[in-house]
Amino acid sequence: MKFIIAAPATLALVYRAYSKNSLTPFGIFAAALTAIAHAVHPWNLPFVLLVVFFLAGTRATHVKENIKANLTLKATGSSPSGGGEGPRTHVQVFANSLTATILTLLHAYQLHARKQALLSNASSPDNGTLCFSWKGDLLVIGIIANYACVAADTFSSELGILSKSSPRLITSWKLKKVPRGTNGGVTLVGLGAGLLGSIIIVTTSVLFLPFCTADSKTLPGGGQPWDVKERQALILGLTVSGLLGSVMDSVLGGLFQRSVKDVRSGKIVEGEGGERVLVASPVVIPGHHHKPGQEEDAGAEIKAKLLRGEGKDAVEETAGSSAVEEGDHVVDLKKRYDPKNKQRKSSFGDERPSREVVTGWDLLDNNDVNFLMAFGMSFGAMAVAGWYWGVSLWTIVPGGVAV
Structure with missing residues (x-):
């Protein structure tokens, strides 16, 4: 041209x-x-x-x-x-x-x-x-x-x-x-x-x-x-x-x-920008058996690894009673749903995720x-x-x- x-x-x-x-x-x-x-x-x-x-x-x-x-x-x-x-x-x-x-x-x-x-x-x-x-x-x-x-x-x-x-x-x-x-x-x-x-x-x-x-x-x-x-x-x-x-x-x-x-x-x-949409992982408490359909307690005592920092500087720490794994990260549910936390995630009163997968892998x-x-x-x-x-x-x- x-x-x-x-x-x-x-x-x-x-x-x-x-x-x-x-x-x-x-x-x-x-x-x-x-x-x-x-x-x-x-x-x-x-x-x-x-x-x-x-x-x-x-x-x-x-x-x-x-x-x-x-x-x-x-x-x-x-x-x-x-x-x-x-x-x-x-x-x-x-x-x-x-x-x-x-x-x-x-x-x-x-x-x-x-x-x-x-x-x-x-x-x-x-x-x-x-x-x-x-x-x-x-x-x-x-x-x-x-x-x-x-x-x-x-x-x-x-x-x-x-x-x-x-x-x-x-x-x-x-x-x-x-x-x-x-x-x-x-x-x-x-x-x-x-x-x-x-x-x-x-x-x-x-x-x-x-x-x-x-x-x-x-x-x-x-x-x-x-x-x-x-x-x-x-x-x-x-x-x-x-x-x-x-x-x-x-x-x-x-x-x-x-x-x-x-x-x-x-x-x-x-x-x-056409990128993936994140979905909160369900709360799973090791060693806790529950009936089908029964909701998990977000404040239950569990142990998980929490990464702080970025890249090679990330440091593993032990999370407290409300930490749960979500994808590649570990989050504190108490902080997530704390009304005083401006970065909290939206959810229902029972702390169930407000998003769900409809179709597709x-x-x-x-x-x-x-x-x-x-x-x-x-x-x-x-x-x-x-x-x-x-x-x-x-x-x-x-x-x-x-x-």
Whole structure:
């Protein structure tokens, strides 16, 4: 992409993110680096897809944000702006765009090598073309698929939560109803919104792709031209790929991402920046046997290790009568629920945790799920296109030869 266009466009993108509070400071820095990497590509397509995804995703986030603010809770307990989404962090930026960035740089390198080969009157090292030909570059398919998937997922999450019907857990055999915002919860509105997001990206791609034509075939670096049916097949395949990416994200989230509900309000608690939501561990008193359903006494005498300090300076001490283990830490329940303690945790009068796990294993957070979905669907789309075209997936590697 020409510098005279990329530079002001990147600055405008950064300024909009700053003025709209769409990204954190580190998120803005990550977005700027990503934009620069996309601008290195000689085609306009990768940079345009990044901009369209950012603008469309931001717009979807702000749709009825006052309503969405009351549908879920922040991990801190307050209602968030935009249905659980505050400014996006650098981790979220990379989760959505890192795969596309790598593929973009790889394809830029391939195009540069082809151009140099043409200028030196030598054969291209990967037998490729400078325009996008039928049975052409698989890397282009991967780039478009990445943004189609993440756009579909963003639209599905931000607009699907507004559905009047309750979401259904996609990983449940009976598709049981779950609270709004539950990982793996889907609605028809959400699926329709995901389809819309995918269509926006694919339509943008068709407008900016430098398709090889009958005229370009006779030019240096020209390739096999596209006909109408072949373009229609590309559009349909990429659109379906984007929608399937949104579904895959729901499946991964429903299985491997823990959904936590606030017991008092019944709302899903969402972690800051897509991170995990902490849940208090139940109080377990060694050597104390109780009947099922009987509550434990938070003030009972137990022994536990208490870590004070940070990192290598941490010192083990013996906690008192109200210390209990919670994850990797040990806490004093008396201090936790002391009304005079401003850092106390909210709970019921019987000191039961006010949060409970609704679905999912605690293996991934939201950013992990997004990255795995984008990575998996991008390479899946390239593999399917390679099979359909009879082109080896090894052609995406620098110097790879189609077989």
